[in-house]
């Protein structure tokens with residue numbers, strides 16, 4: 001099953017490489033990874049998505065917790081949560097294509113953030129599934145370049161991950 | 164406040180941490196630190212002959228004392244030479260702090276002379292690491308390093324220090340922190356009382372119990388409590404390779420080691436057990452054999468300080484995260500308070516069954532090796548050493564058949580006496596580890612059981628033994644082959660001995676030992692074994708290299724059947740299978 005694990009860790013050099021290293025060392029896979037400092041400059045928040053059965057996920061969270069830099073973590077997929085990913089895509093758009101692309105962008109509530117006479121740069125955010133669907137709607141032959149931010153997430157309701 | 168340079172600060176912090184001994188080797192990036200060592204008293208530094216030796220010596224010191232071993236090396240090759248020893252300590256959960264010099268901060272990343280990314284190289288084999296950026300950080304980093312290395316599940320910690328940080332010119336106020344607060348590291352302490360209660364109920368309901376104790380009991384100083392528990396309940400105990408000595412080896416409740424080369428009675432009892440109490444053991448693949456065939460009828464209680472060890476390969480029915488000391492103490496208190504005891508007639512039947520297994524194939528009820536041949540058998544050599552040392556020596560070992568024979572036939576009654584590389588299986592460990600033990604316990608008898616293969620991997624440390632007058636006995640079970648490899652080739656590769664023999668290229672170990680200033684002794688025949696060993700062990704002030712020629716055709720048995728075997732599937736000899 002796909003899981004979103006959110007980690008609060010010391011904002012120290014080397015901390016990120018320890019997390020990434022753990023995954024390759026123990027043969028766990030990382031589907032996506034995002035990391036940035038938090039409102040407390042001494043902490044970073046790292047969100048990663050991974051795939052595994054319950055046993056594997058348990059080992060992943062236990063081993064992450066063992067890392068000295070990791071302060072706290074939560075498996076967001078255990079409860080209801082909001083997940084978002086940002087997509088930037090350059091799309092070939094000439095002639096009749098221009099309107100068609102624009103319609104798709106509207107349907108997916110995206111924005112065109114840059115234009116030339118031949119292309120649009122489009123920004124869409126949402127769940128990874130939604131972004132997949134948008135890319136599919138555009139069709140392979142119109143896509144020139146894709147950048148995805150990786151998943152970020154936060155629990156719904158009053159639950160918070162903090163120290 | 165006192166003003167100190169980075170180098171002096173480091174040495175002072177080590178003193179304030181209570182460090183007595185450092186094992187190390189100097190070089191460019193570490194020279195400021197070495198100068199600081201020269202200008203102090205209090206900490207003794209032992210110059211090894213190879214950085215791998217330094218790590219193994221510090222490791223042996225740590226295993227024998229329970230204190231954290233300390234290593235100091237230079238950058239680049241000094242640091243990479245230490246890697247094998249760090250990995251060895253990591254796999255066996257040994258507390259160690261490794262300080263490595265690094266190129267100056269402004270050169271890092273420039274492929275500078277003797278630059279390697281030590282934090283990166285060592286990352287998968289350390290519990291944690293630090294790259295020190297400013298001299299002012301040194302006291303706190305040292306404090307944290309020792310705290311992390313020695314608490315929870317112990318392990319090695321690297322402190323990498325760029326040369327400019329230790330320079331003698333710049334001075335800073337020094338104070339060693341008294342307390343530490345680490346919001347991201349809180350090692351487990353007491354176990355969950357509800358879980359312990361469940362475990363106690365399960366133990367009381369057991370009809371065919373086995374206590375499976377590992378290295379965590381030795382390292383966590385839980386032997387006395389474990390022994391009390393086993394004796395109170397009259398339960399059989401088996402130890403892992405790392406756990407030998409956690410329960411007295413000569414006690415009647417001891418079944419011997421379990422696992423790949425475990426005894427018939429230990430492995431068979433495990434297979435038939437209804438309740439297994441695993442204490443400070445990690446269900447290693449050398450123990451469980453095929454996991455889905457492991458102990459089919461058993462409920463498993465697992466006590467471990469590291470939650471990641473629990474239900475990793477074998478699912479625990481009653482997981483308990485906590486230190487062996489605190490959990491066993493609480494268990495005993497509950498048992499005493501409840502006054503209940505397990506079903507005595509069931510336990511008596513269980514013992515009857517176990518005694519029958521012992522009679523049939525046990526290692527300690529009759530010799531299970533040939534005694535009619537001309538050649539000395541490795542097993543009888545170990546037994547003779549056990550006898551001569553009253554079972555009270557510190558025995559370090561290298562890796563191979565000799566290691567297994569030592570584990571099987573030197574019955575350890577006390578913890579911290581058996582010092583070997585189990586998890587990584589590092590040939591070359593034995594001699595430097597023995598020197599570390601001897602440095603910690605100068606009056607103790609220290610024996611390194613080795614093979615003619617392994618000893619050549621750190622033989623240079625014979626010179627360290629000379630320099631610091633660390634007289635140990637080196638017992639080389641010389642079978643003129645990489646015996647353990649050869650055994651596998653004979654069993655699984657139709658006897659094709661690919662690169663496991665040396666073709667007359669072995670050195671004369673007697674002369675070699677003498678060249679380093681030690682004594683050498685050769686033993687070839689049964690009738691000279693006891694006499695010569697007695698002679699060797701009577702010598703207390705010299706290192707003695709005892710080269711014992713043993714039957715090269717001997718294999719280690721029992722040996723679990725692999726792959727796809729269960730715990731009880733074993734070869735008992737070259738021809739006999741369970």
Ligand SMILES: Cc1cc2nc3c(=O)[nH]c(=O)nc-3n(C[C@H](O)[C@H](O)[C@H](O)COP(=O)(O)OP(=O)(O)OC[C@H]3O[C@@H](n4cnc5c(N)ncnc54)[C@H](O)[C@@H]3O)c2cc1C
Nearest residue numbers: 377378379383404405422423424443445468487585586588
């Ligand atoms: C040639 C060769 C053959 C081998 N054959 C065998 C064999 O036949 N049988 C065998 O058993 N091994 C054998 N081994 C060794 C094997 O590879 C493992 O090293 C060993 O089985 C692990 O022992 P352990 O389970 O006691 O764990 P250790 O590696 O000693 O780990 C200790 C466990 O205890 C925990 N712990 C540490 N401190 C505490 C504390 N204070 N409180 C609570 N928990 C704590 C740790 O978290 C860890 O999980 C062999 C090795 C070699 C090289």
Ligand SMILES: Cc1ncc(C[n+]2csc(CCOP(=O)(O)OP(=O)(O)O)c2C)c(N)n1
Nearest residue numbers: 563564565588590614615616617645646647
């Ligand atoms: C550094 C290292 N390299 C290779 C091995 C694989 N290995 C395990 S046992 C063994 C043979 C050891 O030979 P020896 O020291 O003579 O011991 P014996 O088995 O003959 O008693 C080898 C090569 C190892 N454990 N460690």
Ligand SMILES: [Mg+2]
Nearest residue numbers: 614615644646
């Ligand atoms: Mg050999």
